[in-house]
Amino acid sequence: MSTESADIEAIAQVVATVERAQRARDVEGFLSLFHPDAIWTTAHGRVLIGLDVIAEFTRTVLPTASRDGEVTYEAVHTQFLRPDVAAVKVRQVHHSAGGDTEGAPLYVMTRQEDGRWLLHACQNTEVRVG
Template sequence: MKPRLAGVDMPPEDVDAIVALVAEVEHAQQNALPEAFVELFRPDALWSLPYGTPVTGLEEIGAFCRRVLPATADQPLTSTYETEYIHFLRPDVAAVKIRQRPVTRDGELLDDLLRRPDTPGTRSGCRGSSANVRRWASLVATLPPAAPDTSLYVLTKSAGRWRISVAQDTTAIEPDGLAAA
């Protein structure tokens, strides 16, 4: 899926470079590679973690990643990263909306796992086998971050390379979920 674009007209190479950067984030996260992840940030970057904790500069970002990412290597879940929207504010600044979806290590998206119709059944409004629902519930119980996330990155381009200047990660709650609460 191609991202929606807005703002300053930019050549396709810049769009491709930003989509590739997001793919690098996904690769580093899925494979628990702290150094590969840290390389994607500017030295003076600001990253706000999902519950608001700020991490600033490569030293802090690196320390956080080296502490947290290796521990995720053996977890049964990781995430996919999809570039949904790119707003080019200037030729060297872009705001990028990223959708993160929980996925099992064997590549099954959790929301697809729930909707698989192999044995009809319903729970929480989702179709899927009771075994699938139990498997998902087990994953959520052991790994609360099984909920989808969303990120907003502000990227800047310097010396021909896009890097993360500011990042905000947030646990995603669908509007229907808020209405039901």
Template sequence: MGDVLVVGEVSAEVRAAVTGVVAELEQAFNAKDPVALGERFAEEASWTNAVGRRLDGRAAITESSAPAMRGFLRDSFARYEVVKLLEIAPGVIAVNVRQTPTDAQGTPVEGPHGAALYVVARRADGWRIVAGQNNAIDEPSAG
């Protein structure tokens, strides 16, 4: 994990937990596992995907991911890099993530990049994404 801008009181334990959620999301995406991907989200999560479609709830996120992963995303892979952590409140962290397209082995390739914002919160079942938005961008972001 490169340089991460941390704003607020984000302990090393919380940093590890939150960046772990992002790493698990990346692994699920690259494995094309919609169930594992959905499990990174809270039951009541609100998610806006890269094409602007809002999905409400873990079940909707999982259901929407499955056909995409079997279809147009089947040959898409990415590296997710946390670039900023912002404490919104105790147990609630905003996470800016830079997404770089890769091949199946993790080597960067040409293609659209992503800039995502996840709101990750401590829930009864662990740290989960409660809200977020994924944005496809043509060029890598500076931060």
């Protein structure tokens, strides 16, 4: 497997972990995916700067999130901006009895010195039909 292929697989695994953590409402598992200097913008435009702020928000919202159905995440495109920086387009689908809705997150991820990929600058965008 080439280095780029290995990185793409590692990045896909981070996205899969986002899905697992969201489904399980695993706050610490979710937060472990972020760089300490991360920036996160929610689907509704709330800007969270730094892991402490992201953690405060996540600890408030994730455990009590009411969900009808499941959410799936898929890395659909990875563009390397540098060997250690990737822009990752994600397809997020909330499957519910009332019908599916989509999100279109963009994750800018950075590879750390230990080889792990972390979420560094993320924008979650709700997809509106019509």
